[in-house]
Amino acid sequence: MSPRQITVLGECVADAFTTPASSPDELGLRVLPGGGPANTAVALAHLGTPARLLARLSGDVFGRLFRARLEASGVDLSNAVAAAEPSTLAVAELDARGQATFSFHAQNTADWQWTAEELAGVDLSDTACVHTGSLALVRQPGAAAVEDFLAAAVPQATISIDPNVRPLLVDPAVYRSRLSHWCALADVLRLSGDDLDLLLPGTPPEQACDLWHAAGVRLVVITRGADGALASLDGERLHVPAVAIRVTDTVGAGDSFTAGLLHHLGTRGLLGGRLAELRLDDVAEACRFAAQVAALTCSVAGPNPPRHSELAQPAAARRG
Template structure:
C-alpha cells in the first residue's frame, strides 16, 4: 500500500554542537543538518511516507549539507527553491540531561525569504497533508506568505502545525497573536509542554486544549518529555506514556514525534480531510507510535530519526525518553 503524500514547508538549520577542542583556546563544533520542518520531512521519508519538502536551500556549504542529507533520506525536493541567501545556523550546548540551549545566527538567511510567486507554483493536488510551523510561520518577510499558503491548502489537505516556539529569535507575543489564526485553519496542533508555557502561561493542558479547540483545531497533541503525551480530540482526551530508553540528547525528538503521528494517521487512511473519521482511540494509537519514533531519536546524537526497519526491533528498555 502506498501511503499518502505529506508536504512539509519550513526551514533547514545547521545545528552546530560543541565538542572537545583539539587545543586550548579553540572552539570545536560538529555540524549536523537540522531545523524542525526539515527534521520532520526526513523522519517521514525514513518511515516510508512519501514526503515532499518545500524549502529555500542555500548554495553555501551548509545548504549542500542539507541537500545531501535530505536526498539520502528519500525526501522529494522537486519543489524546493535554490536560494542566494546564506543558510541559518544554530549553535547548541547540550546539558547533562541531554537538553539543548541554542544561540541562533538567522538574520537575512534563506529560510525566511519566501515570496508568493515561489509558493504559487506549488501543485497541492496530490498532497493529503501539509505540515508547517516553527520559525517559517513567524519570521518575516516570508511568514505571512507561508500562512496564506496554509490557508489555501486547507481547502483540500489536512493541515498540521507545530509552533515550536523559539523565544531567542521571535518574541512569544508574535506566536500568541498568530496562533488563533493557525488554529482556525489547522486540523492538527502539535506542541511541547514548554511551548504551552510560553503561549499560555499558567494554563493547564486541559484548559489550553479547550481554548485551541474553541479556536477551531480538532486535534491537539502536547508532548511532555519523559512523561509521554496528552492528546485531545475536540475535548475528549487520552494520555500516552513515553517508552523507556537511554537518552543521548533530545534534539529533534518533537519533530520525530510529529512525523510518527502523521505517518501513522496516513497509514490508517485518516489524512486528506478534516479528520471527521478520527476517534480518540486512533489519536492515542498514533501518539503511541510517535512516542516510539521520538524515543529512538533521543537515543542517538542530534536530529537523526529512525528508519522504518528500526521500528520493527524490540523497544529500548533502559532509562526514559520522550519528545
C-alpha cells in the same frame, strides 16, 4: 494502506554542537543538518510516507549539506527554491540530560525569504497533509506568504502545525498573536510542554486544549518528554506514556513525534480532509507509535530519526 504524500514547508538549520577542544582558546563544533520542518520531512520519508519539502536551500556549504541529507533520505525536493541567501546556523549546547539550548545566527538567511510567487506553483493534488510551523510561520518577510499558502491549502489537505517557539529569535508574543489564526486553519496542533509555557504561561494543559479547540483545531497533542503526551480530540482526552529509553540527546524528538503521528494517521487513510473519521482510539494508536519513533530518535546523537525497519529492533541496536 500506502500513505499519500505529506508536504512539509519550512526551514533547514545547521545544528552545530559544541565538542571538547584541545586548548581553552578554541571551540570544537560538530555540524549536523537540522531544522524542525526538515527533520519532520526526513522522519516521514524514513517511515515510508512520501515526503516533499518546500524549502529555500542556499548554495553555501550548509545548504549543500541539507540537500545531501534530504536526497539521501528520499525527500522530494522538486519544489525547493535555490536561494541566494546564506543558510541559518544554530549552535547547540547539551546539558547533562541531553537537552539542547540553541543560539541562532539567522539574520537575513534563506529560510525566511518566501514570496507568494515561489509558492504559487506548488501542486497539492497528490498531497494528503500540509505540515509546517516553527520559525517559517513567524519570521518576516516570508511568514505572510506561508500563512497565505496554508489558507489556500485548507480545501485540499489536512493542515498540521507545530509552533516550536524559539524565544531567543522571535518574541513569544508574536506566536501568541497569530496562534488563534493558525488554529482556525489547522486540523492538528502538536506542541511541546515548553511551547505551552511560553504561549500560555501558567495555563493547565487541559484548559489550553479547550482554548485551541474553540479556535478551530480538532486534534491537539502536547508532548512532555519523559512524562509522555497529552492528546485532546475535540475535548476528549488521553495520556500516552513515553517509551523508556537511554537518552543520548533529545534533538529532533518532537519533530520525529510529529512525523510518527502523521505517518500513522496517513497509513490508516485518515488524512486528506478535516479528520472527520478520526476517533480517540485512532489517536491513541498514532500517539503510541509516535512515542516509539521519538524515543528511538533520542537514542542516538542529533536529529537522526529511525527507519521503519528499525522500529522492531531494540533501541540499543541503533547507531547514530
